[in-house]
Amino acid sequence: MTIFLSIALRNILRNKKRSLITLSAVTFGLAALIFLRGFVFGAQEQMVKNITTSLTSDAQIVPAALENIYNTNAYIEDPESIRRILKKDPRVRNYAERVIAGGIVSSATNSMATFIVGFHPDEETRIGSRRDAVRGRLMNLQDDHAAAIGDKMREVLGIDIGDKIIVTAQDYYGALAGEAFTLIGTFETGNDQIDNGTVMLLRSSAQRMLSLDQRISKFALRIEPKDAVMAVVSDLRTQIPSKNLKVLTWEELIPMMAQLIHFQNGMIFVVVLIVLTVVAAGILNTLMMSIVERTREFGLMMAMGTKPRQVILLVGLESFLITSLGAVCGIAVGISLTTYVGHVGIDLSRFISTFSNFLIGAHVYPRVDWFYLGIFIAVVMGSNFIVSLYPAWRASRLDPVEAMRQAG
């Protein structure tokens, strides 16, 4: 084994230029995959973080009719029973109760369809979902007749801070209800649908306007640690008696986003397949050229009593060594690049209108995905092992006499 390792190593050093090209192919391929995955992973993390903080939180308890986040006008009749269950689970660090309704918002000059969100400022602060105001100020518990809207909606309505808006909606009993509110602030999430179609009121104001009494539309939960989300959701599903209530993760609330992440992950494997095919073809080409050039040498080794399986071992070792070295370099370059760019960020502000609906910010911070890194290494090593089998087998099947007749 040692002699074959030594011969394999020296053969790699024998044709430095060719080995360097092969090494570079493995290094570049693996580094590119690590960085690409790091970019996607960073963007996905940011997207999930933005979704769970500003939109859904980690999980929600909602009436069955609100299973999709874009549905409105359904209410939890007995929120107190749910509060008691939530207070018992220490993993549910905080929760916010919200009212969601669909309605129309009008200014003196314009009107448009809107989501009406009734919230409690302190509860939202505790679950970490509050954002800074772009104009005006944040709402507080005294703002009983005040509203905040997306800054884009403000532009469409043609109003400014201090102006009045009229919000109308169907109340709990089916009657048309409406109130005037003073605009005290605007916000910007980056998501067109939210920024162009949401009116934020105090929960108490929304309950008053919609005649909800103490009814609410949903509980938004902050769960710690994050990897306990599924366990908490599963436990709550068994504890909440009402069949009309659902406990949903953010992925179930916005399935399109979850599917987008799955699609991106799937696409990564397509890219992996393409990159690794190119890298493996490079390795195969190198090994085949090396074997053709060294036909006489293999013939000589076999004439001296080297067994066919030892020839396979030698060629396999050459492939393994160069792939391993390339993998080490690729990992080092890939991790360094991803870590550095993850530190400084990639400015996507030029494309922000394209990505804003995915709740990706103007800067993406790539992050090394160690799980995928492991997969990439395994696939690179595995695929190169497989492509080395053919040249190794061919070398082992050489006829020593014919091989030694080849021009050297």
Add this chain to the structure above:
Amino acid sequence: MMKDFQIQLVGVSKVYHANGLPVRALDGIALTVNAGEFAVLAGPSGSGKSTILHLIGALDRPTEGKVFIEGDDLYARSREGLAAFRLNKIGFVFQAYNLIPVLTARENVEYPLLLQRIEKKERLRRSEELLLHVGLKAQMSKRPGEMSGGQQQRVAVARALATKPQVVLADEPTANLDSHTGSALIDLFRELNDQYKVTFLFASHDAMVISRAHRVIHLKDGRVEGEEIQ
């Protein structure tokens, strides 16, 4: 060395195909080589000298006939079995390109011993002794590219003897050497034949080699035309 290491070729024919046409390299050869012989297969190019060496050395297969080594049919063995036979019983010296280019002279001599799993101390002892014997102690750390053709042939001889083979098969060993180096190489073979009683079988049309063999087997058109004992 074993005295009963006998090589027998019985009705051996070998047909190659060149450009789709059959070429009869050997035609019903019957030949016996006994242990300790210093024999040469002589004849013009294409007479079948190298083919006989390849068949005795388990590098090729006869089209017809049998090759018996110590009474056993050589080609009844598997590919791995033939490789083991080459490793343990045969030492080869070829006309050229005898050495593994990435290994030093010493490592080339050690190579078959490594395949035999001989322990390091013994490997080093044997390789040093043999390289000393062929006058290359100072060149032990050199790679083939750093040595002359004659020096490379001598390393090949040392390697061929390293495993203590029953027979050394040498195919035109002097063809690429000047007359002085060629003569010195044959002196070395003779000395090793005397000292270790190793069977030497050459293929050569070099008059100097032929004149110094104990037994000359004349070949023509793939047949034994005659032999003489010198």
